[in-house]
Amino acid sequence: MTKIIEIESIQILDSRANPTLLVELLLEDGSKGSFQVPSGASTGIHEAHELRDKDKTCYGGKSVYKALQNIESIKGELIGKEFTQQEFDKKLIELDGTPNKEKLGANAILGLSIAFARASAAQYMLPLVEYLKRLAKGEDMTKPSEGSSEEVQIHPFANIINGGLHSGNDLNIQEFMVLPTFGTFEEKTRAIAEIYHTLKALIEKEYGKSQTAVGDEGGFAPEIAKARQALDLIMKAIQETGYEGRVKLAMDTAASDFYSSETKKYEVEAGLFLDYKELTAYYNDLVNSYPIISIEDPFAEDDFEAFAYFMKNAAKVENNPLTGNDTLLIVGDDLLVTNPKRIEMAKKAGACNALLLKINQIGTLTESIEAHLMAKKASWHTIVSHRSGETTDAFISDLALALGSSIKLGAPARGERAVKYNRLLQLYAKKCLQ
Ligand code: PEP
Ligand code: MG
Secondary structure, three states, X not given: OOOEEEEEEEEEEOOOOOEEEEEEEEEOOOOEEEEEOOEOOOOOOOOOOOOOOOOOOOHHHOOOHHHHHHXXXXXXXXXXXXXXXXXXXXXXXXXXXXXXXXXXXXXXXXXXXXXXXXXXXXXXXXXXXXXXXXXXXXXXXXXXXXXXXXXXXXXXXXXXXXXXXXXXXXXXXXXXXXXXXXXXXXXXXXXXXXXXXXXXXXXXXXXXXXXXXXXXXXXXXXXXXXXXXXXXXXXXXXXXXXXXXXXXXXXXXXXXXXEEOOOOEEEEEOOXXXXXXXXXHHHHHHHHHOOEEEEEOOOOOOOHHHHHHHHHHOOOOOOXXXXXXXXXXXXXXXXXXXXXXXHHHHHHHOOOOEEEEOXXXXXOHHHHHHHHHHHHHOOOEEEEEOOOEOOOOOHHHHHHHHHOOEEEOOOOOOHHHHHHHHHHHHHHHOOOOO
């Protein structure tokens, strides 16, 4: 271990022109690490606190100067000291001292935690993936690297039609994704990109050129309002591109955003208000009509009863490559917020069978890995995920590969999304010089 000798942080912009943090950390031996912090839009109410200045005259209240000041204010507790990753993250949690990281801000804490991870990996002369793998397995960082072993082929969830809070259209369901189920990561990426281009041409033909603009995650956001319209477009694109039968579909409905706690109804499509049992039937109808293998946040974040009902009554799917059987993945995002306590609650309630893992929902790398391990222990699938407000940082690509999880990374377009595909292409090619 080596001492931390410097920490720097500045305010930068994310992919939605909102301020976020870039944190850098330097160790005594010259090892450096940095991280650019992402930010959500359809955020769960139980997520760790993202600290923003709330001064309406500056970036509409979204500046993060206070979070930067907080990093300055704790430097004295970190510089000149040596830590393991677990010790460093624990120190940050203690310095914050609140249950949801509201004092320092989860954005400030995460910037430090991941910058430290990168610097530590460099210090141990380990590729980042190897460092993360060893963290997850509790292995010694100092043992010599055995070189790259057999890599797992991870599954990319590619969001190619955007709705909900990520677009200006009338689709209430937030994300429509494709998952190629064959081949290497390179072949999967090629299929995603080809389907994406075919989809664009189809949208242009059916709805006009003006409808090919994209939403926050780079997926198309045409003026459609029904799930079936989106799914039909995608199926047509898959067929025309020649990948029929080799690509599955997934949705993130982000149902908290169309739930009314007063009426206890979900407006899954404009004017269509359903209770959770009716919504279950709605989802099952879609699962029976399309090769959907995964639905994320099908109900509101605290509607454990609805999640548990869906777990018992979900339609069977054909060949789910992620489960190896006929079980639909029911993914908890806002439900779980990558928080070990919420994962425990969901396990007890039988509420889901997969974890969406977003590092900024919980704020440290150690807790993110703990969440992953808890989910695996419960035999859940795990999916490392980007946020809708992203940066050109590709840390999550290394994390997903290290954990052998799936990855949700948006469309194969726009720099902040493409960089995550590209990092995985580089990692799989085993041609990384750094
Ligand atoms: C999501 O809901 O899974 C997502 C990526 O969106 P956001 O970052 O807005 O929460
Ligand atoms: Mg989600």
